[in-house]
Amino acid sequence: MDGVPATDDDYYRAAALVIEFKNVGKIYKSLLGNSVKAVEEFSLTVVEGEILGIAGPNGAGKTTLIAMMLGYLRPTTGTVEINRLPARQHIERNGIGYLSELIAINPKWRAETALVRYATLAGISHSDIPQRVGYVIDLLGLAEHRDKKVKALSKGNLQRLGLAQALLRDDQILVLDEPTHGLDPVWTQRFRDVVEELRRPDRTILIASHNLDELQRLADRVAIIDRGRLQRVVSTGYENTAPVAGTRYRVTLASGHELIRAVFPQAEDAGRSEYDVTVHSIKELNAALADLIGMGALVASVVPERSVLEQQFREAVGESQ
């Protein structure tokens, strides 16, 4: 994101609003009259240039929320707007890059043909389709699978095909629901690189994921939802990584093992030159590490036991139980 706002709040107030959930609720009703509240009083804004993560346990309402954002489901209460238009109206006019959690493509279609079809619907001109389809095929490593029928693709390749169709157009908004589901570690990393390449000041990206590590790496903010309610919104920037009281870190030493308890008296030996230490602030951690290094120890790595997001997630989801 461009510029350095005084605070996050200032930034989000000043930035152009792209997606707005206003007091959105969704109740599913069965034929027998039973009802289930999938989403309740959900309000959130997403601004231009932002990558927003949506995290939550299974059944939290992430997919329902996205379905309402795409206009596939009507909210029972509230509204979802994109660029000040009802969401469905915006999508019918402009389209959106969307990867759903369940990749539903006609199994009889061939991979490349499916992309050509989607490109046609997306309004890409006839002459540009080969170039654009070729680009996403190369980007997502689908060249050797282009002539295969969709039903013959592995889960990972199907996921990549789903992502490829989402990237066919140069859309202003991308919505990715569990994007690395089924991808191997190489393609999970590649996906992260692709998202980083897609980041642009005028593009807004929403990523719903169970994978907190992925959201910590990619998203600017993460909305944590549970039982259909927004629990909290967490910023993932380093300026916001001040640990909550009692954060545990794993310190790995290359040498100077005997010095660790002089600095961290409560350090627990985790084996293989690793020690678990508890600190109450980033300042305390840095001061202690400086002392340790000053005393002659060589620190190989310092890793929080849980990321800030993970801690916040545990607190938010724990609080709502």
Place this chain on the structure above:
Amino acid sequence: MSRGSSLARYSLWQFRDFVVERAIAILIIGFLWGYVLIEPLRRSMGPAWSGPQGTTVFGIALQVSSAIVSLSVLIALNGIVSTDRKLGYYRFLFSKPVNHVFYYAQLFFVYMVGVVASMFVLSSLLQTVLPTFSIPHFLLYTVLVYVAMGGIGFFLSVATRYDWVTLAAVWLGARMLRSLYGPRNDWRSKVVEVLPPVHKLDEVANSLIGTGTAHATDVLWLFGYGALFFVLGLVALRWRSLAD
């Protein structure tokens, strides 16, 4: 590129889907049905086939061909909307700048062209053994049945996931209820009046395929009934959630 032109270009893919997924089945079933019923008759009649008894032959061909049209419409309309919803295909299709109401309206008309083309092939085959059989009259009848039956089928495909079975039940049910209660002069005869006008089809088939003419009121009633349900289907599509 306008949204309308991209959707229009996509009609070629929709037509291709019709050919691969439906037209082949329609042609095979139509050909076998017609062959099994007409060819033995032609062989047994010998020269009389084109003689004075030809009227009877023509009547049989007319009955068979009109039944094939109804079955073809049933095959064509099966899951026209509900399949995309049931299997989740709508998710990627309608994240593109496409109005789903226009998409399915176009699909309905593309499939109509497909059914008419299939009936053209079958009626051309029939005409080789029965030269008096009029292809244009038969295609006119096909369009009428497509709108009358297909309009209801389209509405049912928007409203329910079990559209094929429901359409068959509505079609047969209307026919049965009309024959049971239609002649009576009580409230039940009034109720069955609003059921699909299936009973008019036999008469319209006889006159339209045979002579190329039919009672305007019958044609309007059939056409209007189907067209009304088609429009209701479009309205329901606009207001109903795709993911429900």
